[in-house]
Amino acid sequence: MKCLKRIGKHPSISLLNSCSGLREVKQIQAQLVVKGSLKHPHMQGQFVATIAINNPCNLNYATHVLHRYTNPPTLFTLNSMIRAFSKSPTPFKSLIFYSHILHSPNNLSPDNYTFTFLLRTCAQLHARLTGLSVHGAVIKHGFEHDPHVQTGLVFMYAELGCLSSCRGVFDGVSEPDLVSRTAMLHAYAKCGDVDFARKMFDEMPHRDHVAWNAMIAGYVQCGRSGDALDMFHLMQMEGVKLNEVSMVLVLSACAHLGALDHGRWVHAYVERYKVRMTVTLGTALIDMYAKCGNVDRAMEFFWGMKERNVYTWSCAIGGLAMNGLGEESVNLFYAMKQEEVEPNGVTFISVLKGCSVVGLVEEGQKHFDSMRSVYGIEPKPDHYGLMVDMYGRAGRLEEALDFINSMPMKPHVGAWSALLHACRMYKNKELGELALRKIVELEDKNDGAYVLLSNIYADYKNWERVSSLRQTMKAKGVKKLPGCSVIEIGGQVHEFIVGDKSHPRYGEIELKLQEISMCLGQAGYVANTNPVLFDIEEEEKEDTLSTHTEKVAIAFGLISLKGVPIRVVMNLRICWDCHNVAKMISKIFNREIIVRDRNRFHHFKKGDCSCKDYW
DNA sequence: ATAGGGTTAG
Structure with a gap:
């Protein structure tokens, strides 16, 4: 008995922990059925929960097992399903199990665990209305003072961008601890008040590496990469543990700043101290090298990676494009398809850039068309902007204009700016004037557009126009962003x-x-x-x-x-x-x-x- | 038997 307690779980369940394939799961299931163990509700719960949580690929199978063997499922089982789906690519499915709880034949009632998991689902889905009603249910069931639930609420409202709601919940926490303070700090940073986040950070009685990472992430996300680096150095000096998340963050700061030496130092540190090489960390390294102009190193690392996800591929394709290596970026996109990684909207931004920089118009058009027809991705304004850029760059200005006119949404500044750039390149006054007019309609003080058109006029030595454009700029108070x-x-x-x-x-x-x-x-x-x-x-x-x-x-x-x-x-x-x-x-x-x-x-x-x- | 905070591509 003592021995059993120490192990804590049925031997078959422990075995499940190390299972990866569905076949092994089914073998164990057969054994349990034979032994009759799956008749016991406790074992049923264990079984379903272990399948669901251990290996997210088996989530659908866990659902099947749940319906087949658990009748009716216990609260533990349903909570486990909500938990597993909240972390899956299809979080909305956890709502189904919440409704099972609410309408269960054995009168189940959600508990503090249910809400902790459910709040994470709402956060992932950015589901405002559902989130609010879950908050209502939290209060109705009397869990609004549970520290885990409170942190979940802060986290969810941060994802929804409701800083005041975060603050409201946080103010109700009777004894804020490290975790809830970090969640609140993150909320401030995420919702745009990174300086207040810093104030909270400085006033924390204790800080661990997660709190430090949250603060650095806050700086990175609002574009203050220099502050992020300073913070990172401070973290090192204080002797705080640096993990792979810290490395990802500091690499992201290096990428934004173009700080290659610093980035190289981080890479050396990762290798020297054997920091856990996750896909995210690898992707951050590729991004850093590419954004610092060392695209060879980026690709070398890319090909050395064991696992690559859609971020990794998009990053590499975009990195090649950004460095002017258009053919290579398109070829990499084909390699991605070959490996059956599903591209998303961002991947297409990268490919279209690649086509654009080397004038692969027909190729680009083909990929653009495939977005909707093959992948079911609706092109966004940025995708249209890149197509305009592609036609314009190739000197096909009329087609660029046709493309703008064919946009299913109102053409945005980016589309007209792409056309205007092409007009400057090919010295087209008439289209340039049209583009400027459209840009100014949308954005009164777009400094770059005025300068571009005046460049075109100057090319034609039309000084009158140049001068009148200058007058307009002056009158409207159009000013250039400080370089x-x-x-x-x-x-x-x-x-x-x-x-x-x-x-x-x-x-x-x-x-x-x-x-x-x-x-x-x-x-x-x-x-x-x-x-x-x-x-x-x-x-x-x-x-x-x-x-x-x-x-x-x-x-x-x-x-x-x-x-x-x-x-x-x-x-x-x-x-x-x-x-x-x-x-x-x-x-x-x-x-x-x-x-x-x-x-x-x-x-x-x-x-x-x-x-x-x-x- | 289950739980809360930090990370990558545009």
């Missing part, structure tokens, strides 16, 4: 914001910029050959009195780095002039320059750019 460029030197991230000369080595940088301009001048380069175009830039400078930050960062790279490519990450699309300058520098100074702008990578080498001057 910002980042360069990493020796693991330290240096950020240059337009107009900010506070960098300790700004003097040296200015000297370098003068040297660059001299060298370029000698090589026959004339800055801004287009005087009126320059005027628009001048006007921006009235506020900022400064050079574009990408030039500043490149100059700093020239000073600080020897023998390695200069890698710069910026928040806007690179401007024409800086693009020209970077090409010249790559030739005259014989340096490789890699710029990641808002849209894609530019690999400058020997006077040329990988984007072939279209971006």
